[in-house]
Every structure is written in structure tokens, then in C-alpha cells.
Amino acid sequence: MTRAEECPEEFDPTRLLTPRAREVLEAARTLLERDGWAALTMRALADELGIAAPSLYKHFASKDALKSQLVAVGLKDFGEALRPVTSVAALVRRYREVAGANPELYRLATHGPLDRDALPPGLEDWSGSPFFEATGEPYRAQALWAAVHGMVILELDGRFPTGSAPKATWDELANHFS
Template identity: 35%
Template sequence: MPRPRQPLLNRRRIVDAARAIIDAEGLTALSTRRLAAELGVQGPSLYNHFATKGDILDAVADSVTATVDTSAFGALDWSAALRHWAHSYRRALAAHPHIVPYLAQGPGRRPAALAMADAVYGGLVRAGWPPARATHIGAALRYFVTGSALGSFARGFSDDPDLYLDHPHLRQAHRLAGHQHSVDEGAFVLGLDALLHGLAAEYDRIVGPALQTTDG
């Protein structure tokens, strides 16, 4: 028999196509009709692989989370592991900013998201953090990273210098958008450093400096 003109439909093709639509145009651009058209199939074909549009969104979100590197937990001390994870997490979200609001809702039943949460929590508990504190730390870092990926501080300012004439402390604010990467990256590094320094002091207080080694 002749080969089909389109590759056989599967979950991977559906997720890749849905993610491409979201990356290009945002969450509101995704519909099952639009997705089916992009794939060259009829809408009902999608439901052989996903029961609902929400399931497709979950799979797209999880495909982004799956790119986050959690391998430092168990290989580095807890602070270095958190730093490595936070940078990897931010890179993953920055590559797909339109899915961030959906990801921010929590892991739900998504396998990669649950695996990431398990790696972070497990690494912190193995390092000596009390379970409740490990939960707080994972949540705090997630809030910080997700917030940093929701938008650009620098890009939020207009490049019109006249806009700031009545704001004497913002006379150079029109230059911020032109330095977006350095401003936003610098803010992220500064905030992460502050969080980790504060956590190190908390660790010494409630666990003790003698356990500040590796997770293994």
C-alpha cells in the first residue's frame, strides 16, 4: 500500500504542534479545530489520543517541565543544587513564556512536574532540611522562578524619555528596554543569591553547618 501523505498521528506530534501554536500566538490561539488543521487531520482524530483540550495543555506544559534539569540534587550540596535547578527552570520557561501562566497552576497529575517536585523535595530532605521547610523552599523557589518568567521588568518601560519628565528618579528609565537582558538577568541572579544566602543562614540555625555537604 502507498505510504500516507502525512505521518501517522501520535501524542508527540500533537504536543509539538500545540506547543508551536502557543509559543507563536499564546494560549488563547490554541483550539482543537486549529490544532487539527495544523496537523492536517479531522478534529475527532485528536480525541483518540487526548480526551480533552485540557489534557493537551497538560501534555504541552509537561513537555516544557521535562526539559528542566534536576540532576544536581544528589550530586551537589543543597544550595548549589537549588541554584542549578533554578537557572535550568528559568531557561525552560523563558523558551516558552506563553505556557507559564498554565504551568503556574501547579503540577496536578503531570508526570514530569511531579518528578521535578519529587527531586527537589527529596534532595532537600536528604540534605537535612525538615520536611515542612523543604516544602516551603521548593514553593518559594518556584514562585520566584515562575514570577521572573511571566514578564520582563525592563521591557515594561517605554522608550519615550518625555514620559518620565515628572518622575525625577526615573529620568533614565527610557533606557531600560534597550538593556533588557542585562537588567532582567541581573535581577534574577541578585534575587536568587539573596534567597540562597537567607536559606543558608536558616539551615545553620535549624540543621547545623556540619551537615552542609552533599545530598548523597
């Protein structure tokens, strides 16, 4: 596996956070992966940190603000993990691995409306650019991402007959876009 490339500083969603806000965000991410978004309440987060719930609002104005920050961190992490791009097959394999290792963050970052105004400018494009690098064509890149995303969601939901897509199905997807 190749070493991930770091997100450019201007796209890093945590660069302006205080150390305590970063600690809150990390605890939120832990709760998210353990219990899911619906169970991640400000009270549960405060309990996890051993603080009073109102204290959280010093760092994040609302649960929606926390969600936007988690989505931005997810986009950053996924973008870093997919670099450098060496082939469509490697990109597809790595995307599947990263989403499977962080299923709740993946769902949060890719499901429902995206508050683009809450993201660091350029982060979304940077995060998705490995698909363009792999295909060399913007619509082909979008089609590849849509196909990989669909398979990841089906796999996370156990919707393939065996619970996960067989290697042959993933290989066929990569071959189709190579």
C-alpha cells in the same frame, strides 16, 4: 551545565502514546509556546497539522486531555532539566533558565488547579524532588520552590522594576536557602 537525567520510564507521560499522538502533542506544544493556551484550540491545532479537527479526538478525548498531557510533559521536562542536583544555587539558576525558555508550558504546568489523577503516578513527586535533594527538608524544599516560582512568574510577567530580577536578587534567594 550538567547533562540532564532522564525521567524513569514509569513516570514518562508519553510512553503509551502512539507516534501520531506524540506528533499531535509536539504540535500543541509549539502552538502553546507561540500563541499561549487561550489561543490553542483544537481547530488551530488541526490547522497546524493539516488535518480535520475531529481527527484529533482519535488521539486526545478533549482539550482538557491534551492540557493534562502537556502539563505532564512539562513536569517531566522540568524534572529532567533540574538533575543532577549539585547545589541550591545551580538548581535555582537552572529552574529560571528552563522556565524562561518555555514560559507558556511553565505557566500551564504551574498555574491553576492540577488534575493529579491525569498524571502518571509518581511524576509530580519525582519532578519536584530536586528541591528536596537540594535542601534535605520537605518544608524547606516547598518554601524554596514557592520562592523560585514566585520570582519566575514575576520575571515572566515583567513585574520587576527593570523587567527581570537582577542577578543579585536571584543570588540572595539562593544564598538564603543554601
